[in-house]
Amino acid sequence: xxxxxxxxxxxxxxGRAYPRIxxxxxxxxxxxxxxxxxxxxxxxxxxxxxFMDAPKEFVGFVILGGAMTAFWLNILWSMASQLYWExxxxxxxxxLMAPVSRMSILAGMAVGGLFFTTLRAGSTLAIGIxxxxxxxSLSNPLMLIAIFVTTMVxxxxxxxxxASLYLLFGREAYNMSNLLTEPVYLVSGFYFPVRSLGFxxxxxxxxxxxxxxxxxxxxxxxPSTGAQYAFLSIHLELGALCVLCAVFILLSKVSLDYMEKLxxxxxxxxxxxx
Amino acid sequence: xxxxxxxRTFKNAAWLGWQMESNWTDPFLFATYSIVxxxxxxxxxxxxxxxxxxxxxxxxxxxxxxxxNALYMYVADVLFGVTWVIHDDREHYMTLKQVYIAxxxxxxxxxxxxxxxxxxxxxxxxxxxxFGIFVLGVEVxxxxxxxxxxxxxxxxxxxxxxxxxxxxxGITFLTAKHGQGINEGVAGIFYVLSGxxxxxxxxxxxxxxxxxxxxxxxxMEAMRRGLEPGVISGLGSTTGLDGMGNWFLMxxxxxxxxxxxxxxxxxxxxxxxxxxxxGKIDWTTAY
Amino acid sequence: xxxxxxxxxxxxxxxxxxxKEGKSVTALDNVDLRIDQGELxxxxxxxxxxxxxxxxxxxxxxxxxxxxxxxxxxxxxxxFLEVRKRINMVSGGxxxxxxxxxxxxNLWMFCQFYGIKSSLAYQRIDEMLExxxxxxxxxxxxxxxxxGERQKMNVxxxxxxxxxILLLDEPTLGLDVNASRVIRDYIVDxxxxxxxxxxxxxxxxxxxxxxxxxxxxxINQGKILACDTPENLKRxxxxxxxxxxxxxxxxNKDQFGLVPGVEKFTYVDDYDKGVTVLKFVLSxxxxxxxxxxxxxxxxxxxxxxxxxxxxxxxxFIKMVGKGFE
Numbered sequence: 001x002x003x004x005x006x007x008x009x010x011x012x013x014x015g016r017a018y019p020r021i022x023x024x025x026x027x028x029x030x031x032x033x034x035x036x037x038x039x040x041x042x043x044x045x046x047x048x049x050x051f052m053d054a055p056k057e058f059v060g061f062v063i064l065g066g067a068m069t070a071f072w073l074n075i076l077w078s079m080a081s082q083l084y085w086e087x088x089x090x091x092x093x094x095x096l097m098a099p100v101s102r103m104s105i106l107a108g109m110a111v112g113g114l115f116f117t118t119l120r121a122g123s124t125l126a127i128g129i130x131x132x133x134x135x136x137s138l139s140n141p142l143m144l145i146a147i148f149v150t151t152m153v154x155x156x157x158x159x160x161x162x163a164s165l166y167l168l169f170g171r172e173a174y175n176m177s178n179l180l181t182e183p184v185y186l187v188s189g190f191y192f193p194v195r196s197l198g199f200x201x202x203x204x205x206x207x208x209x210x211x212x213x214x215x216x217x218x219x220x221x222x223p224s225t226g227a228q229y230a231f232l233s234i235h236l237e238l239g240a241l242c243v244l245c246a247v248f249i250l251l252s253k254v255s256l257d258y259m260e261k262l263x264x265x266x267x268x269x270x271x272x273x274x
Numbered sequence: 275x276x277x278x279x280x281x282r283t284f285k286n287a288a289w290l291g292w293q294m295e296s297n298w299t300d301p302f303l304f305a306t307y308s309i310v311x312x313x314x315x316x317x318x319x320x321x322x323x324x325x326x327x328x329x330x331x332x333x334x335x336x337x338x339x340x341x342x343n344a345l346y347m348y349v350a351d352v353l354f355g356v357t358w359v360i361h362d363d364r365e366h367y368m369t370l371k372q373v374y375i376a377x378x379x380x381x382x383x384x385x386x387x388x389x390x391x392x393x394x395x396x397x398x399x400x401x402x403x404x405f406g407i408f409v410l411g412v413e414v415x416x417x418x419x420x421x422x423x424x425x426x427x428x429x430x431x432x433x434x435x436x437x438x439x440x441x442x443x444g445i446t447f448l449t450a451k452h453g454q455g456i457n458e459g460v461a462g463i464f465y466v467l468s469g470x471x472x473x474x475x476x477x478x479x480x481x482x483x484x485x486x487x488x489x490x491x492x493x494m495e496a497m498r499r500g501l502e503p504g505v506i507s508g509l510g511s512t513t514g515l516d517g518m519g520n521w522f523l524m525x526x527x528x529x530x531x532x533x534x535x536x537x538x539x540x541x542x543x544x545x546x547x548x549x550x551x552x553g554k555i556d557w558t559t560a561y
Numbered sequence: 562x563x564x565x566x567x568x569x570x571x572x573x574x575x576x577x578x579x580x581k582e583g584k585s586v587t588a589l590d591n592v593d594l595r596i597d598q599g600e601l602x603x604x605x606x607x608x609x610x611x612x613x614x615x616x617x618x619x620x621x622x623x624x625x626x627x628x629x630x631x632x633x634x635x636x637x638x639x640x641f642l643e644v645r646k647r648i649n650m651v652s653g654g655x656x657x658x659x660x661x662x663x664x665x666x667n668l669w670m671f672c673q674f675y676g677i678k679s680s681l682a683y684q685r686i687d688e689m690l691e692x693x694x695x696x697x698x699x700x701x702x703x704x705x706x707x708x709g710e711r712q713k714m715n716v717x718x719x720x721x722x723x724x725x726i727l728l729l730d731e732p733t734l735g736l737d738v739n740a741s742r743v744i745r746d747y748i749v750d751x752x753x754x755x756x757x758x759x760x761x762x763x764x765x766x767x768x769x770x771x772x773x774x775x776x777x778x779x780i781n782q783g784k785i786l787a788c789d790t791p792e793n794l795k796r797x798x799x800x801x802x803x804x805x806x807x808x809x810x811x812x813n814k815d816q817f818g819l820v821p822g823v824e825k826f827t828y829v830d831d832y833d834k835g836v837t838v839l840k841f842v843l844s845x846x847x848x849x850x851x852x853x854x855x856x857x858x859x860x861x862x863x864x865x866x867x868x869x870x871x872x873x874x875x876x877f878i879k880m881v882g883k884g885f886e
Binding site for chain 1: 307310311312314315318322323324325326327335339458459463465466470471472473476477
């Protein structure tokens, strides 16, 4: 094992991403269920807005938010609580014994998950646009990509941090992920402009990267009307997201190291069925 | 004799369900979790509504939407709860095969586990409705509740949901880990087509035809007529079911529940056989 | 020469999260142990003795409460990254891996965590699958494997990264005779041919420990009770050796009772079979030679021979006070 530390960790990322990507392609039943059926929840909100004669852009907001839920769910279930599942199946101890950074293992999970999650989100968005006749502007594609990428990096960094906290969880892991689903949809303004929660609530919620990411995407997709519903300007939100990227990646490293040490001291690191 | 055994299975399964749901944390945290989660889900809709109406909640539609969304928790949780039993027992605790080969009625085992889910969900539903009444001004008055209609439709509806969950549970035998999307999807169909947060009249005509085939549509209508008769009568023809009398509504609910009983048991049996043929009773699919 | 494993005054106490969950448990109590490079070292003990706790500390999954342990000269608490580069661990009854991946893919994935190039990884994997008779299963999904096959795959996972020190926690648990034999034979060959490769093996099977291990430590309730070669451990126990011989009909037998080292002697003439059955209780195993010499003098032929001697189980029972059941 004379390869450099970087090469070793890159291999670890590749190794852990592999089962994610291959597993998804070998069990194709998810294609129908995970892409088309969740659109129904989005459809319900769209029809509610139509019944209320809401402005047209709100239909777009709902579709965009519905598409982005895929990422938050991926963070909760395939990142944060994933280490709990790995512990239960006996894989966690093998990962922790390996001479690679824990971040590499989690990064592999993130890379593997991101691929199909993006596919799911993109499909939801595309189908929603077609079915409900929504028009989205693509006048600033570079900023769109920048916002999306920084949101994802910050979000998955947050996922790694949450994974470290979950390292010591028992069944609280599943319930915690459950608990964080709807409340985050609410405070992050998945289906409505987050500014309607009030400035301070929206500011607090901005700690969750997807809050600012969604707000910026709404402004980009609706450049003419988006600003009236915006929380902060796009550039400010991009800057904040860049800061969140750095913060969460750093925090996840610190947190992972600390939680692992705590787990090794208390003996709960590999304790199953807690 | 067999009934006694089945009841014992039901009771033991309910006890197990309670342990699974609750003993991961202390009672206070568990109670908080059971309330916060459903409330947050409801508040999403509330804020979506407030953004459009600039803070106004004193409308019939708000009450209609709020109550529907609160009651929908039963739909999502019961359907999910039944299928999760099979998924969790198989993938996580790997105890499904032991339960499966035991000389018990698997149906009673599933329904026992579902019963606890219903009980816990009821706390969330009740709290959410009370929150809506006292904090948000939802129009429900104790004086105007039609208790017979409410209780009968609640019991019938929950029975129908458990039965539908059975069919989904059977399908879970055959799907991979990410097949939990099936719950989301089926619950989503009901969410869109059953008049949960908007009257079915806003849907395209072809969709309304499907709505009228779903028992949950009639259940929602019956529950609202029992809980908030003033709101329903105020909304009039917009609900799409105003032409149906209460008795006719109950009859439709009963008949559709019976029909689903046969359909669901049939699906479950077919799926069960297929799972045994393909050796999927104790397979794990985690990745 | 650096020891493979060096343990000094190692203690590990588990405290419950809440008072109502019970008292503290001392899983390891002042353990001292040294394992040399190139040794196949066994750890014997009943359930709850502390074997797995010890292995978890050595594999850097658990920190000791006090004391120290080093693997290949690196402290397990401080230099865990260096330790991890040099070890691997396989447990009996493991269910790790991903059911949807093939055997080859699972093994490759774990190789990636050890930084092994894909080409080298596949080469090693294919060689080992062949050695373990699993070549035909390499493209089968893991969830289709039988228990024995799965455990073979787990064992391969342990060896394929070519560690300096391999920790085996009951690797043949629940396996049939053939599967167990394949694994045991490979372990022995690996240590013998490995130039400094070391194995620390925990097992319930006395015969396995006796057959495989250069030295054995007996552990109970977190304490090491004895540590020596199997032969020396057996010498601690004054259990009788018995010898039963079936020989062609003998005329003179009394002289056998006078052979030095024979504590007791009985015989039975079986006229139907035309044999004499001689039974000896020996205090000294060397008496066997003299007994055979006497038989030769009598021109008798040995038809069958049965010998019993102290076993590790006797040692274990003497030390621990009970068997494994």
